Amino acid sequence: MERNNAWDAYPGDKKQEVYDFAENYRVFLSENKTERECVKTFVQQAKEAGFISLEEAVAKGTALKPGDKVYADHMGKSLALFVIGSAPISEGMNILGAHIDSPRLDLKQNPMYEDNDMVLLDTHYYGGVKKYQWVTLPLALHGVVAKKDGTVVEINIGEQASDPVVGVSDLLIHLAGEQLEKKGNKVVEGENLDVLIGNLPADKTDEEKSAKERVKAQILELLKQQYGIGEEDFLSAEIEVVPAGAARDYGLDRSMIMGYGHDDRVCAYPSFEAILQMETPERTSVCLLVDKEEIGSVGATGMHSRFFENMVAEVLDRCGAYTDLALRRALQHSRMLSSDVSAAYDPNYPSVSEKKNAAYFGRGIVFNKYTGSRGKSGSNDANAEYIARLRRIFDENGVAFQTSELGKVDQGGGGTIAYILANYGMEVIDSGVAVLNMHAPWEIISKVDLYEAYKGYMAFLREA
Secondary structure: OOOOOOOHHHHHHHHHHHHHHHHHHHHHHOOOOHHHHHHHHHHHHHHHEEEEEEEHHHOOOOOOOOOOEEOOOOOOOOOEEEEEEOOHHHHHHEEEEEOOOOOEEEEEEEEEEEEEEEEEEEEEEEOOOOOOHHHOOOOEEEEEEEOOOOOEEEEEEOOOOHHHHHHHEOOHHOOOOHHOOOOOOOOOHHHHEEEEOOOOOOOOHHHHHHOOOOOHHHHHHHHHHHOOHHHHHHHHHHEEEOOOOOOOEEEEOOOOEEEHHHHHHHHHHHHHHHOOOOOOOEEEEEEEEEEOOOOOOOOOOOOOOOOHHHHHHHHHHHHOOHHHHHHHHHOOOEEEEEOOOEEOOOOOOOHHHOOHHHHOOOOOOEEOOEEEEEEEEEEOEEEEHHHHHHHHHHOOOOOOOEEEOOOOOOOOEOOOOOOHHHHHOEEEEEOOEEEEOOOOEEEEEEEEHHHHOOOHHHHHHEEE
């Protein structure tokens, strides 16, 4: 059962609506490479669209009514947006849930050291990566440094044309005989992903002829001058090492986008854009954007936290309808699209895919009935009745969609936040955009699949 190519629905000049939406996304992806940056941008745009802070609404005792729009920012890393519907929230919500963290390198808390007139930063990789893909690339530093006086300094080095970049070196081919005999997961070791940031020593005075670590001293002086931070401030810093440079149109026909962080911002962005279009839905619309999915959805800002449940309770309270039973009913009666990416079929590596059940570029948004690995272990497995409902909604709204699984049965697998929300008893299915090079520094998506996701997410919020 082959699905049609989604581009066929956009003949001639109609392709421009796809290109325009994709260009806005390309700019967003280029400018927001961390979860903090995503939340900051989304909050600003939500305010401009009429959303108010749920925290402020609670503090002022503001009552919420159908059509009202509120957002909850959690530690600057997770975000929930609600558009209050005309039906009681206890009858359920329509939820789009995506994650905004991506695989990367994180600086360790005591990262800086000098070795033979070179200064490096020690890192720990975050999420599932092929470590050898992160060497010999121009990299940028993004994040925050929290100082003891309570101030927070934002760091962004490597994105402007005038900025320097940093990077991880690799062994030259002439001396790589032993290295090339290693397995792929050992070719580059995690402890060798240290980022080179300097080689210029500080000027030496007569009194400092025997001074050591002069290059490190020079780097620390630069950080002090430009950001007002010292070496000890790294103890309370969150600095991410990410690929430097903008996302680019990909392919001679410009039908695709290559960029860092498609997983999962290619689903988070259309989810956010979809909720901006909601006025007064029948069922309360929710866009939930969370952190830490790439490392198991753990911690205070991951999906395993009680953040979302707590915010639903607050919204119920502001609607004058909170009880513990109403909260439980609201969650159980909800319907959700776990908006996460799928692995696109790659003609270079056909052996890992089962062609009848693979996701393809240009054939629209992807439904994964189940994820998990080997025997569906760790998977949410969506009900047939729910899938039928979504098929009807998407067909009636002219949304191109396809179904997929993550590779051949015994090949591997993966998971999303779907099973966590399913613990409440709500109906959940994974639904997102197909990606090539998933978890690599530079990933690729199809522009038309991105646009179909946006159309599908709007239809879901209105009609699910």
